[in-house]
Amino acid sequence: MSVSSLESWVFNFPGFPVGVTDEPVDSSTHLVTHLLKEQFNISDLAKKFLTSSVMTVFIPTTYTLVFIISVPLNSIAIVIFVLRIQPKKPSAIYIFNLAVADLxxxxxxxxxMSYHFNSNNWVYGPVMCRVVISALYCNMYCSVLLMMCISVDRFLGVVYPINSLTWRNQQKALVVCSVTWLLAVAGVMPILLSEQVxxxxxxxxxxxxxxxDINKLQGYYLYFFPIFSCLFFFLPLIITTFCYVRIIKALRNSKKFKVKNSKKTQAVFMAIVVLAVFIVCFAPTNVILLVHYLQFTHSHDDTSYAAYLISVCIGSVSCCLDPLIYYLGSCQYRKQVATVLSCQASPEFQSTQCENTKTTKLDTFKGGMAKQYNNLNFAKSENVSPL
Structure with a gap:
């Protein structure tokens, strides 16, 4: 099967096929191996952008910085959630899965990074190209869906603290996360099964x-990718915005929340931060994607795809910002970070504060039910759930 006979479900610079070349792949082996590659002509604007410093310097440098910062932050977050956070509350489960997707x-x-630093020349083979691209899309849109789940979980906890108790539990959170991953994987399967080089x-x-191929870009892509973007971003955007607006409104209108004013301010700030990260990091990418396809109904435009590549690069910064969501959004996570930092700050703490933390676990468990009962009574009278 030739490359031209395979379907592709992504949008990019339009290429005009001019034939097939028989190019040697690996001259170091004794076997004569060849790969059929379809040749394309592209516009002068596309050539200029592919060889520009934006593509070969700015984008890979940004990815490098994101990699250096994000890997340790998300790795630490995952370790803390796995080893130190008990019990596994629904919010912690969602944030753990978000950390995994980011990592x-x-x-x-x-x-x-290697691809862009190497003048946009892919040297890892067509199969690896499909795997990497589909995995990148899968994790990006899985992050979007998980951030939506976090917003819904907090909306239920704040606006309907009593009525949502039957829904906000560990088992249902695990089911929601499993469905989220399955949806993200299913959404990128067409990319994984089609040629990308x-x-x-x-x-x-x-x-x-x-x-x-320009013919593919002006075909079913005009219907598939806008629908895909609407389902995996614009619908989650509407739900996330609605949830955080209602959260902020509920907190600001809670007249009896004066005693806990610091927690109220923190919760409002958290809602604003998460919503801002969601919109700034993901909205430009998907808006440009939609505009790019709408343009193909009349004519192709290389400028929109160039803007899309830059927006995807900038959007990857969300992997560095999400740890703020872990820290601000999970009371359990904040306590564990504080405990780890205090234990490592001074050796004396290891025999005092850290030991006290271990010995008080039984007391905490014994008082857990009474504390939960008091929290529910407080939430019911205040119409606000403690975050």
Missing amino acids: LFVLLLPFK AYIRDLDITTCHDVL
């Missing part, structure tokens, strides 16, 4: 995901 995303960035003969490079 998987940044662990794949070295392939993108294209040989640009004028530049003598093999692109990954950036150039595809």
